[in-house]
Amino acid sequence: MIEAAGLTKRYGAKTAVHDLTFEVRPGHVTGFLGPNGSGKSTTMRMIVGLDRPTSGTVTVGGRPFRQTPNAPRKVGALLDAQAVHGGRSARNHLLSLAQLSGIPASRVEEVLDVVGLRDVAGKRSKGFSLGMGQRLGIAAALLGDPQVLLFDEPVNGLDPEGIYWVRTLMKRLAAEGRTVLVSSHLMSEMAVTADHLLVIGRGRLLADMSVREFISRNSADFARVRVADDAAGRTGELAAAVAEAGGRALKEPDGALRVTGIDLPRISDLAHKADIRLWELSPHHASLEEAYMRLTQDVVDYRSTDDELAGFTPPEDEAHPLDTAPGPPEVPEVPAQGWYAPPPPGQAPPQTRSRP
Template identity: 60%
Template sequence: MIDVEGLTKQYGQVRAVDDLTFSVKPGIVTGFLGPNGAGKSTTMRMILGLDRPTAGTATIGGKRYRDLKNPVTEVGALLDAKAVHPNRSAANHLKWLAQSNGLPARRVDEVLGLVGLTEVAGKKAGGFSLGMGQRLGLAGALLGDPQVLILDEPVNGLDPEGIRWVRGLLKALADEGRTVLVSSHLLSEMAMTADHLIVIGRGRLVADTSTYEFIKQHSASTVVVRSGHHDEFLSALREENIDFHVGTDPEGRATIEIPERSTDEIGALAFSTGVLLSELSLRRASLEDAFMEMTGDAVQYHGTTAATTQPGVEKPRTEEKQP
């Protein structure tokens, strides 16, 4: 288990991490999310003893990282996949790590096979693609067969097959009872990978909850309806003072979108008014929607749509007409 309590890091006038407290439990994959500049990498570095906290503590299994007797066999970490000598081959890089940590040489071949680099084991790491470098970094993290894994953007640069493989690997490791903390900007992937989420913004804790509850509590759901009796159902909705929006689906068919209602409620209304529905479905917001809802105020760097506006000129507003 990873325990972070009151963790704070101050760089001059900038507080990168601010009184952060959370725990990462074994047996599940915990996603670590936040906008750029939120303090995720700094927090991971403090957990691993690479940065000294201004205040607070970070422990792994009740001990600080520097107090672990043989850390590589207890904690596997990937913070920077490029932290490899470019003139070393993949095999020699791992052999150097194994020998310096008292691990058997056979473990090198095992992890190379596990991450799919056996065929390029003799090639220099400097010639690796970003995705291959990520695989080598994961091999290094897994070298000591640790019970705790701390991974910063492990799927960065991987192709869809590689991303799917990492997802399966992390879930399998968690199923073995290991503690897995992983950060990623690929929110759609985190929605499929992480069981629990730690979300921070500007160094502060925003959410510490299950992925399901995070999406449920911080984003809206919409009931989508199609009917051959479109106008009749719109009248029924107006009579019940139910808000709705009229739109179209990808096939150009007219739809009625009803926010913050259940399919049971809308289906019952259709039944009571004798309106036959062609579609009655629930559109749930994504993890990305929930993430933006919760962290919008904590985003440090904002882009602009400069191509659509001119300085000093406000973009015209358009209003949707209700039928």
């Protein structure tokens, strides 16, 4: 288990990590998410003793990494796949690590098989592709057969087969009762790989909860509705009927309605009663990407001036003309990307959640 309490790291006047308290438990794949510059890599470096905390503590199995006997056989980490002497072959690189940690040479051949590099084990690593370098880094992390594993962007440079392999490997390691912490920017992968999430922004903890709970708390499901004869103003009529029934209708850029607060059968009944033909009535279930974007939109440090997400959260007194339902407005209009989902009416998502 990895435990952090009040973990803080400052570099001069800049605070890279601020008062992080969390646990990474065995038996689960824990996703470690956050925008660039949020402090993920710094946190992982403190876990494995490469950086000393300014204040607070972080332990692995109840001890700081630097005080853990024969640490490489208990903790494996992939933090920088390029940290390899390019003149060494893959096999010799792993053999040197094994000798430093008292690991049998036979284990090197085992991990070469696991990561699929046996056929190129005698080649110098400087000729490796990015994906091959990632596999070699994963092999080094697995070398000591550790109970605690940390991976920073493990699928970087891998092809679809390699990504699937890493996903399966992470799940298998966790199923064996190991502690697995994975940092990644690929939300689609985290959605199908991680069981639990730690999300940080500008060095602060934003969320600590299961993937399902994270999506539920930071997004909302909705129905997408398109009226057949919109030129006759029927979209507005349906929006008014939805509002009268206790729902909320928001107009999307393409003219469709985004409806929350009532289910699809009720929307269909309202349209039928008003003699409004529908071309589309489809459910939309929130994704991890949507929930993540909603939570972290205000803590992104690097954003293009052309980015349509910049400042897309509207002032609370703005509302779309079709949004006639009482209560605080959600958004005046859905951004063109189509994946932003507003929070449930009248409810703001919590910023931090501790695990029970």
